[in-house]
Amino acid sequence: MTVEASRTTDSGIEVERIYKARDNPTDLEARLGDPGQPPFTRGPYPNMYRERLWTMRQYAGYGSASDTNARFRYLLGQGQTALSVAFDLPTQLGFDSTTTEALPEVGRVGVAIDTADDMTELFRDLPLDQLSVNFTINATAPIILAFYIIAAERQGVDPAQLSGTLQNDILKEFVARKTYIYPPEPSMRLVGDIVEYCTTELPRFNPISITGYHAREAGCNAIQELALTMSSAIAYSTLLTERGLRFDDFAPRLSFHFATTLELFEEVAKLRASRRIWANIARDRFGASNPDSMRLRFFSGCSGSTLTAQQPLNNVVRSTVQCLGAVLGGAQSIHVMGYDEAMAIPSTDAVTLALRTQQIVAHETGVADTVDPFAGSFFVEALTDEVEQRALELVKVIDDSGGAVAAIEAGIPQRWIAENAFRIETAMADGSKVKVGVNAYVSEGDEDELELFEVDEGGRDSQVARLRQHLERRGDSASAALVALAAGSRSDENIMPLLLDAARAGATLGEMSDIFQRAWGTYKEPALW
Amino acid sequence: MNAVRARVLIAKPGLDGHDRGAKIIAFALRDAGCEVIYLGLRSTAAEIISAATSEDVDVIGISLLSGAHLFLTSELIEERDRHSLQRVPIVLGGIIPPRDIEVLLGLGVAAVFPAGTNLPVIVQRVIDLASERRIDAP
Known part of the structure; x- marks a missing residue:
């Protein structure tokens, strides 16, 4: 490699040999502002981690509700400060655990939740007025929210006290994560119903987490990720207003x-x-008058797609750098990946080490002691401006195509993702992008085999038996509430009260999702080519 | 083989939506001169075998990252054999724990490509399998 060779970032920004004061704009002070003040470039809060560390929130779930309850208690016992629920695919896609589609997948990549009783069991002896809970759920988000509210009520907790986050970002499901069920329009209506309901009933709860993470993991670059996130936020805010x-x-x-x-x-x-982009969009496009409306708060899940199956302990180092990046970028909560996630869902050892990684970065490095330590760096400020400008250009591309929903229907972001993913893979195959242990510094001979996590098939069997018993006990006592839900799905009224009635009457997730599918149909994605 | 392009069906059985790998393989095989039929997400075994028959493919490639690979792959192999398509090899990629690779090969999968397999290796193996099938053809 010669000194003259050009260097670029992952998203193609050329990097200079050296940055100087003249590379920064003359109005840098105004572009930065103070932490906790618009445009929030330096952070959403004035004191950041000096006042409160980020929330350490490892994504966890497998098997039945009681299996995951045990994992939650373990994580809290190890010093985790909040919970994050991983649901299995049937729960995410509206299938009850007893269905043919569900059976191979019950409890595999997350916990199986079929009823409000399962949700109650998930949080057994975990006080919901004191714990912030994140739910990675989208198409079936309103049903899961109803179960959660009922679980809280059964603990004697007023829903107004609940804190946490519902992912509830359906647009990125169509783009990248792919657990959509219903077509875009009724799916967006559900997002609107949830945000509207939570605004009055769950004022401490984040009813949506607008996400670029999955598009990035599916292959797009940092600038595209940022632009897609902002375009989605614009689409949701437009819908709600x-x-x-x-x-x-x-x-x-x-x-x-x-x-x-x-x-x-x-x-x-x-x-x-x-x-900075969100603060400006909130003010200029939506007329925000409250600084809180302009304050972007985020969770970072680091990056699973950067991890390798080869030399898996190297992933500990990769995750540490990613955690550091999230902290230096001012994250409010962080998940660190397990080192074995290129092979299976993480083992207890891998999860514990991921949490310890966060704790070491928090308590042993001093990075949390001052706010926005990179501010004023000639390089980082120049890069911040460049990323902002390029992301805004892509937001305009989405705007010009008719906004996020139209762009998705036309397959625009899907193409960005597929093409960039292929570009990255090709660069790894030809060695122009170095991946240690994969295309460079490869180990000779056999590598040590890790003890991988195995999902106990017993969790699935007990969940299936539990659901069958529930249905037998319940009989047809949920019928009236389900009829009302069907009528509601064909009207404009907010669906949440109807879901709460049905869930209280013992309706299952699959029964409620089936009603939506009958009313609205099922989405089928456009062909690849 | 030289005269006729290899025909490959790429599909994702089960409920898993992680399609980054499946699409990369589809692009790479197309660039290598194959005819690629991409069936997309949530395809059932019956849909995959029906498409394999009507498209007369040489290889079926499936991708699974949800952990349900043992069940879904056996189901697909049974469906293939029931339709007497034994000569169409099935290859599998995704998040596959090392302990499951031998099991899958034992079930009758022609090749397993766990996360981290080099892209040209996958492309070459699929093309080789397609050629073998063409040579074996009566």
Whole structure:
């Protein structure tokens, strides 16, 4: 490699040999502002981690509700500060555990939740008025929210006290994560119903987490990730204001979710730029008058796609750098990947080490002692401006195509993702992108085999038996509530009270989702070519 | 083989939506000169075998990252054999724990490509399997 060779970031920004004061704009002070003040470039809060560390939130779930309850208690016992629920695919896609489609997948990538009773069991002896809970759920988000509210009520907790986050970002499901069920329009209506309901009934809860993470993990670059996230936020805010909500009433509870990969400086630049872009969009497009409506708060899930099956312990190092990037970018909560996740869902050892990684970064490195330590770096400020400008150009591309929903229907972001993923893979195959242990510094001979996590098939069997017993006990006592839900799905009324009635009467997730599918149909994605 | 392009069906059985790998393989095989039929997400065994028959494919490639690979792959192999398509090899990629690779080969999968397999290796193996099938053809 010669000194003259050009260098670029992952998203193609050329990197200079050296940055100087003249590379920064003359109005840098105004572009930064103070932490906790618009445009929030330096952070959403004035004191950041000096006042409160980020929330350590490892994504967890497998088997039945009692299996996952045990994992939650373990994590809290190890010093985790909040919970994050991983649901199995049948729960995410509206299948009860007893269905043919569900059987091979019950409890595999997350916990199986069929009823409000399962949700109650998931949080047994975990006080919901004191614990913030994140739910990675989208198409079936309103049903899961209803189960959660009922679980809280059964603990004697007023829903108004609940804190946490519902992912509830259906647009990125069509783009990248792919657990959509119903077509875009009724899916967006459900998102609107949830945000509207939570704005009055669950004022401490984040009813949506607008996410670029999955598009990034599926293959797009940092600038595309940021642009897609902002375009989605614009689409949801437009939907909600068109429904008659005031932007300042719901915007303070919008939350965001980004990846943090190994491209350290570009990621920090992206995270800082995201706050500035959103503050400006909130003010200029939606007329925000409350600074809280302009304040972007985010969760970072680091990046699973950067991890390798080869030399898996190297992933500990990769995850540490990613956690550091999220902290330097000002994250409110963080998940660190397990080192074995290129092979299976993480073992207890891998999960514990991921949590310890966060604790070491928090308590042993001093990075949490001052706010936005990269501010004023000639390089990081230049990169922050460049990422911001390029992301805004892509937001305009989406705007010009008719907004996020139209762009998705036309397959525009899907193409960005597929093409960039292929570009990355080709660069790894030809060695132009170095991946240690994969295309460079490869181990000779057999590598040590890790003790991988195995999902106990017993969890599935007990969940199936539990659901059958539930249905037998319940009989047809949920019928009236399900009829009302069917009528509601064909009207404009908010679906949440109807879901709560049905869930209280013992309706299952599959029964409620089937009603939506009968009313609205099922989405089929456009062909690849 | 030289005269006729290899025909490959790429599909994702089960409920798993992680399609980054499946699409990368589809692009790479197309660039390598194959005819690729991409069936997309949530395809059932019956749909995959029906498409394999009507498209007269040489290889079926499936991708699974949800952990349900043992069940879904056996189901697909049974469906293939029931339709007497034994000569169409099935290859599998995704998040596959090392302990399951031998099991899958024992079930009758022609090749397993766990996460981290080099892209050209996958492309070459699929093309080789397609050629073998063409040579074996009566």
